[in-house]
Amino acid sequence: MLISLRAGAGVDGLQHACSTVVFGEIDWSPGVHEQCIGRIHRDGQQEPVMAYFLIADSGSDPIVSEVLGVKREQIERVRNPGEHLVERRDVGEHQLRALAQQFLKDHGHAVAPVNVSTIEVTP
Template identity: 45%
Template sequence: MNWCTPFGSHWIVTDPEALGAYLQSEGVTLRRTIDDEEVGYDIPPLYKHPFEVEWCEDDAATDRELQLRLAQKVLRGDFYQRGTAARELDMLVRRETGVAKARSVAAYVRTLVEAGEPVLLGGWHRDVYAIWQRVLGDLNPVWYTGTESQAQKLRAKRDVIEGRSDLIVMSLRSGAGLDGLQKRVAHVVIGEFDWSPQVHRQFIGRAWRDGQTREVTGHFLHVDGGSDPVILPTLGLKSSQSHGILNPYAGHAEATPVNETRMKQLAERIVGREA
């Protein structure tokens, strides 16, 4: 391909602006943003606020020996072992990270809610949700994750819009097409991370959309441990790749160079920690 280079089993875009321009000129893509006159949206700004929270070792109890064995397989195993170990390690460490910062995330959310700000809180793991329920239960949170019925989800949405609850907890990949939260919510807290920046953008879009009258803040809560230090720069990399393709005339000359795969970085961090 003219604008890509092979990297392991994947392709990396080396010239995203050129690829984006070609796709638009050929009519393959049609780009519309909230700033386009044709869209007709008039939405206040979005601010992104990264904030480091504390790691709770008591909550993060995990099998460190298993992590180390998986990390070593990612770095030294054969093709099959590397793939299998990488998937297991990803699930294990991201869950540990979410649990380790769950109480700190809850404390941050409580500060916002008690200051009178309705909050949309995003997560992924059930263990994390359980901690949030225990710590934030007195705030009457409502839930919009993967286990509620459609009727329960609609009731949760109404409870927030109509002011019966100031906290809705939602799975990062739930709520596609959900509309109405922007009537009250202007603070979105990302309590666990996804590897894809587009997932975060779409999640924040539950509040940052047509009908919003206030500035929206996306709070990205991270810890100095687990998978967060690896995911954060990877999200920046993915953003730069997609930005060039979707915005080919924005003046960014090249994508962020790739040095390591995400899981190899994570494995190296774990092996170095144990050493």
């Protein structure tokens, strides 16, 4: 079955039909992934559940997956406040800028050095 990340809300019974989830797209929210996996990993599931994420080497996938890692770390601090916390200095604020720069570079535009507020493009 092929289903959109957000289309399966309220679907039940998948735990009796499969135990493997393959993500062909990734969402900006790790909670969306958890909900999708949860449709399979629920009461009645007889097998271990495996989830695979197909992530491309280019495009937005590397950047989105990195941001997801940061978001996961942040939410784990809320879920498990007694756990040992590790401070992360890079909190993902420059990934979209990097994606835009890569897009421009891939399309033959020279990208000037980036200042904090703008990206300058030379034709």
